[in-house]
């Protein structure tokens with residue numbers, strides 16, 4: 275019984291593994307390509323009325339039936355591959371030089387070629403048709419047919435695919451070269467086993483694996499960059515410049531002074547060639563001629579000889595998140611939690627966690643770059659590029675001095691290098707120092723004192739914690755530390771700049 279039972283079951287080939295099969299979905303590009311060359315309309319029967327009378331070569335109606343036309347159409351649209359279709363068109367056209375040179379009107383170009391169009395019938399007869407019929411039958415446009423034929427006539431070559439192809443080739447060449455160089459720099463151990471075949475074989479130390487090698491490679495690469503957007507935010511890498519409304523304005527002079535201080539005190543490595551700066555495109559503070567003039571001066575007069583270029587990047591508004599924003603986010607997180615802030619020192623205590631603090635006007639002098647730059651440099655309206663739309667500005671050393679160019683794209687270099695100096699002027703700026711201290715506007719004073727009186731009572735002047743406001747309003751001599759103002763507005767006003775610098779070779 276059991277033997278019989280076994281006979282029922284034949285041994286079948288196994289079905290292969292049951293892992294999920296990958297379904298390859300065509301990409302957007304592939305889909306678009308297929309749609310572009312697939313049939314859209316059904317063929318139409320010729321309406322031209324060519325019946326092959328004497329002296330009329332076309333026989334669009336007399337020798338073709340709808341069935342012939344449909345079969346011809348189907349064989350053209352069997353594939354939606356452009357090249358196969360182009361070959362089909364070529365096969366059913368014949369191109370020759372024009373027999374007569376017509377001179378109908380002088381403005382018309384002379385006829386370049388004459389083309390005959392054929393439709394193949396079921397029995398193999400090639401029927402000469404007019405161009406309009408040929409177009410209607412295949413459902414293609416005039417330009418495509420003529421271009422295919424013209425290219426064939428000019429080069430005598432069959433159609434080739436010119437679209438698409440490898441678009442990424444060469445993208446990683448430098449990376450590949452760096453990896454190769456790294457691998458070649460590794461020290462290997464000779465093999466213990468000396469067979470004739472493996473005579474030249476050497477081995478890496480056994481403790482290395484791919485992950486370790488990858489880390490080693492990354493370490494060698496990172497040496498070239500001093501500071502990146504992914505770097506850690508710490509007092510050693512971040513300079514925070516603080517000042518209050520009572521000390522200085524919030525303008526290009528202050529930004530230029532802070533940036534000048536950072537650039538002058540930063541220790542550039544000897545191999546650094548390019549300094550890249552990233553900042554938002556605020557016209558009043560960063561994106562202006564004063565900052566550019568200061569940078570030009572620094573590059574030419576103060577930088578080390580190995581640095582020959584400064585690039586300033588302005589990320590697209592609202593689409594970027596530069597490292598200073600990261601820092602502001604962290605500071606804001608802490609400040610939001612403190613119920614009241616009555617002195618600038620409280621802010622500084624928070625900032626200290628992430629950046630080294632420099633008080634503008636106290637630790638770092640504010641120079642009057644503005645008036646000096648305006649003397650030697652042309653106004654922005656006379657520049658050879660539009661500052662407003664520039665996404666990158668490149669200042670570089672040249673043999674004769676320096677040159678600036680603005681680029682309105684991030685990847686394409688199209689601008690021309692030119693000096694921005696006025697005629698006969700030299701880039702030698704010696705700015706004078708601006709004194710610390712700013713008068714407070716009277717209506718602002720009023721509204722803030724009202725606010726404080728509301729919150730702390732009318733006797734707030736006796737409160738020790740509010741001594742900063744007291745001295746600010748009464749215009750007493752200020753303590754030597756820099757000072758902040760009120761808790762409502764100071765958040766954004768106090769810290770105007772943290773420039774994070776990226777350096778690259």
Ligand SMILES: [Zn+2]
Nearest residue numbers: 322324334404
């Ligand atoms: Zn016709």
